[in-house]
Amino acid sequence: MTRYLLERPHTLVSLTFFATRYGSAKSSISEDLTILKRTFQERGTGILETVPGAAGGARFIPGISEEEAILFVRKMETALTEENRFLPGGYVYMSDLLGQPDVLRQVGRIIATEYQEGAVDAVMTVATKGVPIAQSVASFLNVPFVIVRHDSQITEGSTVSVNYVSGSSNRIEKMALSKRSLKSGSRVLVVDDYMKAGGTVRGMQSLVKEFDSTVVGISVFAEGADTEDKVIEDYTSLLTVGVENEQVKVAPGNYLEKIFSKK
């Protein structure tokens, strides 16, 4: 039952279904759900919503506790501060972290915690390094994710494309999304691995508009430390990453404050 619920976040599973599946009385299923609810709460796994009545059941809404989120952000800070991550041009090497299943699982849980109310229909990101984050967030929200590309591929069919100004370099760039990948009227959560000035995110915002859809949130794993040239205002970041004298400087982003202060 635990596995079934965990694998189907944000989905109402009826008591009747569980009763049939496990050959038990609804009353014992109901008791088990109460235990599960308490355990989830105690462990900070998320919320188990139970809906009473004949049409009732349970819905698992993944989340993370403030303690666990803080621990994770600290762990990432430590990992990113390792000195061999500095790259020429002031970039920071993060690909290894974002290729680890346990890191991605936590990033997904943390970002999904912001959108527990279920106001997201699709997660959007841009190829390539945002993809694992989008996938993880999408799995916790149980919604599809779509990948915006810089090159348009023959295997995507017809696409909608926009030009955008890359915030940091002031160059005009292009991004495209397969026409059939997003329904109009979707509420879209934009995620990415790294946001410097936010030009790419702004590009995705205008792409979302082209699909008659709305951006309901912007969440990034890391943002650049130079905030004065940011073109995006309302977003959350887990980390702030900067480079000073060829040394990587990492600090927590605005996530912890934004999410847990209002709770």
Place this chain on the structure above:
Amino acid sequence: MTRYLLERPHTLVSLTFFATRYGSAKSSISEDLTILKRTFQERGTGILETVPGAAGGARFIPGISEEEAILFVRKMETALTEENRFLPGGYVYMSDLLGQPDVLRQVGRIIATEYQEGAVDAVMTVATKGVPIAQSVASFLNVPFVIVRHDSQITEGSTVSVNYVSGSSNRIEKMALSKRSLKSGSRVLVVDDYMKAGGTVRGMQSLVKEFDSTVVGISVFAEGADTEDKVIEDYTSLLTVGVENEQVKVAPGNYLEKIFSKK
């Protein structure tokens, strides 16, 4: 306990750890594990290996039952046969399926079932559409995944690149992998969303060699139906996809036969 084990596949969790975490006697933890073991087996969730003795514990090895795998392959066949998936040039639109968390979860479980013995150190794929599959497989095997790219990005640091012949078009192409992303001596599982002639996969094979590593398996979601020009021999595919008279033709790949006939 279920959640803890499910989230850490292929990891031995000690009885002592569970006993401390839940404030229970080792004997009751041990009994619970026996129940869990039976449940996992009955439901085809995978194998719960229990290691007896003082240093003992339990290890969850994800897997899928033949019945569930067959059902999933049929479901994908049906989904891909929908007529609006045909694209000019004989391509088939699949991006929507590979952006659905539940589809990806099953693809990951199915492919991971082939490598339950744990002989994989890393999963490799090529950007962009292989990424979600690599991520899902990696999460079930609990190993990192690495992304090979056609463009080399400044944020990857120094890279190792190879030229390869695209099997279907006979063009020379280039692919690169960040130098620090793969340790030498790794046993690598190569995955991708679609394999036509296999040129890209062969490129990844030579890249793996450049890292003094070994390819231990090749698994793709779908392979092209024209088999005569394949340059890769030993692989598994969940589906075979072809186009005839602008109609998409889908059939099961060689996976079901290869995996379940030997079990």
